[in-house]
Amino acid sequence: MQQLKIIPLGGCGEIGKNMTVVEQGDDIIVIDAGLSFPTEDMHGVDIVIPDITYLKENRKRIKGIVLTHGHEDHVGALAYIINDLKVPIYGSRLTIELAKRKLNERFPDKDLDLKVLKPEESFTLGSFEVEPIHVTHSLPDSYAIALWTQIGIVLFTGDFKFDFTPIDGKLTEMSRFGELGDEGVALLLSDSTNAESAGWSPSERVVTDGFRKVFANAQGRVLITTFASNIHRMQQAFNVAQEMGRMVAVAGRRMEQTIGIANSLKMIQLPEDTYIRLEDCDKFDDREIVILTTGSQGEPLAALNRMANEEYPRMKIRQGDTVVYSARPIPGNEAAIWQTVNRLFRQGAKVVYGRDANVHVSGHAYAEELKMMINLTRPHYIAPVHGEPRHQAAYSRLAQEMGYSEESIIVLDNGSQLVVEKDGAYMADRVPCGRVLVDSSGYAGVTDELLRDRRNLASDGVVFVNVAIDSDAGKIVGSPDLVTKGVMAPNGEIDRLKEVLDDLLRNLSRAELKDTAGVHQDVSDVTRKFLKKTMNKRPLVVASVVDV
Ligand SMILES: [Zn+2]
Ligand SMILES: [Zn+2]
Numbered sequence: 001m002q003q004l005k006i007i008p009l010g011g012c013g014e015i016g017k018n019m020t021v022v023e024q025g026d027d028i029i030v031i032d033a034g035l036s037f038p039t040e041d042m043h044g045v046d047i048v049i050p051d052i053t054y055l056k057e058n059r060k061r062i063k064g065i066v067l068t069h070g071h072e073d074h075v076g077a078l079a080y081i082i083n084d085l086k087v088p089i090y091g092s093r094l095t096i097e098l099a100k101r102k103l104n105e106r107f108p109d110k111d112l113d114l115k116v117l118k119p120e121e122s123f124t125l126g127s128f129e130v131e132p133i134h135v136t137h138s139l140p141d142s143y144a145i146a147l148w149t150q151i152g153i154v155l156f157t158g159d160f161k162f163d164f165t166p167i168d169g170k171l172t173e174m175s176r177f178g179e180l181g182d183e184g185v186a187l188l189l190s191d192s193t194n195a196e197s198a199g200w201s202p203s204e205r206v207v208t209d210g211f212r213k214v215f216a217n218a219q220g221r222v223l224i225t226t227f228a229s230n231i232h233r234m235q236q237a238f239n240v241a242q243e244m245g246r247m248v249a250v251a252g253r254r255m256e257q258t259i260g261i262a263n264s265l266k267m268i269q270l271p272e273d274t275y276i277r278l279e280d281c282d283k284f285d286d287r288e289i290v291i292l293t294t295g296s297q298g299e300p301l302a303a304l305n306r307m308a309n310e311e312y313p314r315m316k317i318r319q320g321d322t323v324v325y326s327a328r329p330i331p332g333n334e335a336a337i338w339q340t341v342n343r344l345f346r347q348g349a350k351v352v353y354g355r356d357a358n359v360h361v362s363g364h365a366y367a368e369e370l371k372m373m374i375n376l377t378r379p380h381y382i383a384p385v386h387g388e389p390r391h392q393a394a395y396s397r398l399a400q401e402m403g404y405s406e407e408s409i410i411v412l413d414n415g416s417q418l419v420v421e422k423d424g425a426y427m428a429d430r431v432p433c434g435r436v437l438v439d440s441s442g443y444a445g446v447t448d449e450l451l452r453d454r455r456n457l458a459s460d461g462v463v464f465v466n467v468a469i470d471s472d473a474g475k476i477v478g479s480p481d482l483v484t485k486g487v488m489a490p491n492g493e494i495d496r497l498k499e500v501l502d503d504l505l506r507n508l509s510r511a512e513l514k515d516t517a518g519v520h521q522d523v524s525d526v527t528r529k530f531l532k533k534t535m536n537k538r539p540l541v542v543a544s545v546v547d548v
Contacts, residue, residue: 006023008415015331016073017049025150029147032158033074043458049080055084068158070142082112091115119133138363144157152380174376188383190384191385192387193391194367207360221281225292246288249275251291251293252295252303305336308344322349322351323350325341370395382408384396385412414434461487462542465527466544475506488535520544
């Protein structure tokens with residue numbers, strides 16, 4: 001039977017950790033391997049990656065991982081999964097360089113199988129024919145991926161927009177999408193992130209004018225914060241700086257690395273005598289300085305946030321500085337960002353942010369562009385990916401407006417298994433799927449239990465209960481010892497708890513006391529119930545029972 005299976009392990013019903021499995025006969029290829037960022041209640045968790053149990057179970061069948069582009073939500077999980085999978089990784093020059101940087105940090109001496117793709121040059125991977133197609137996005141060298149399969153062409157748009165005046169001059173290969181449409185696209189898996197935004201997204205180039213305005217009005221230094229990977233944005237900052245007689249310095253290790261990589265690939269043009277060291281800024285007048293910096297998402301360790309906290313050794317914010325937020329807040333980061341913005345104001349800086357300032361545009365297609373992609377490729381089936389349920393729903397609505405029937409629009413979620421055959425498509429059994437939390441120590445596998453403990457600890461504190469038993473004598477020694485940290489108990493609840501535990505222990509029989517595990521369980525349960533009932537709190541309870 002000729003059939004194709006599509007199994008998203010991440011990125012469907014959420015924004016982040018994009019990863020999709022494509023299966024045909026015995027062959028599997030994986031499109032992207034991204035991470036997402038933790039929500040505020042995931043204490044001590046640095047990043048979230050897809051659960052790859054399914055891939056581990058089918059490891060021998062995997063022919064390779066094909067990357068659409070170098071953003072973290074598409075490549076950020078590689079360093080955590082590649083040891084388990086040991087398969088070749090394919091991507092554009094920049095994608096591979098960005099992935100390599102992260103992989104080398106974790107595996108400095110390891111030979112990894114990384115292969116560079118060229119746009120429009122197709123290659124064979126197992127029983128698949130794979131063709132990368134250039135698209136415009138907020139990162140250069142981004143690809144859509146077309147797969148020739150037994151059931152026809154399957155097209156992953158990757159993250160894209162139609163930018164007709166891209167910063168690097170490289171357009172989305174619209175004619176190629178049209179040709180694929182002529183050949184017959186069986187299934188289109190489309191970016192749906194901006195499906196709720198009507199019209200066309202503005203070109204990345206509008207930021208140049210936004211920067212010009214800010215630079216002209218700035219009384220002193222201009223600081224621009226954006227994603228460390230946003231090469232187009234940094235290029236525009238360099239261009240406008242040169243035009244208006246300012247030097248550019250960089251504060252932030254990741255950003256310096258990205259500029260280094262982009263420069264070595266000739267993907268950024270650094271105007272002559274404009275790029276200076278941060279330490280040399282003070283040799284110039286404040287009105288001759290632009291500083292590019294990391295920290296647009298309120299990341300506590302990024303340069304801008306350390307400046308805002310007056311903890312950055314290399315420079316300080318001062319009166320007259322203008323700080324430009326050239327990025328959109330990723331949902332979940334808003335509180336941290338506003339906190340930084342407020343601190344910057346307090347230190348005398350002017351902060352420029354928001355839509356009206358024209359200092360940021362999205363790298364994702366708006367509704368009309370999404371329709372244009374559908375029009376060019378005229379797929380039989382459409383599946384919105386790279387979006388939360390509301391984005392997928394908005395995309396489905398626009399596809400319906402274009403005449404697509406409900407049966408031909410397929411809304412996938414992580415773990416669902418779409419089977420496409422020559423004469424139809426259906427959903428098969430789900431595969432094991434979920435999220436893996438990576439601790440700030442770098443280890444993957446923070447469990448839900450651990451997370452719950454951390455959450456309880458953070459909000460309600462911890463209670464240590466120490467009990468000493470003399471099981472031979474069949475009695476407890478002294479009374480239970482209670483120590484609390486971070487527990488608010490203003491009405492003598494802890495003393496009462498001590499009495500309750502004392503009662504409990506004195507009423508246990510000699511045989512019951514001999515069972516220290518049982519005593520441990522009883523003490524923990526009673527403590528938890530008491531605190532829940534009297535104070536409506538769930539502190540972490542740590543009991544220890546010692547037989548002396
Ligand atoms: Zn992207
Ligand atoms: Zn993305």
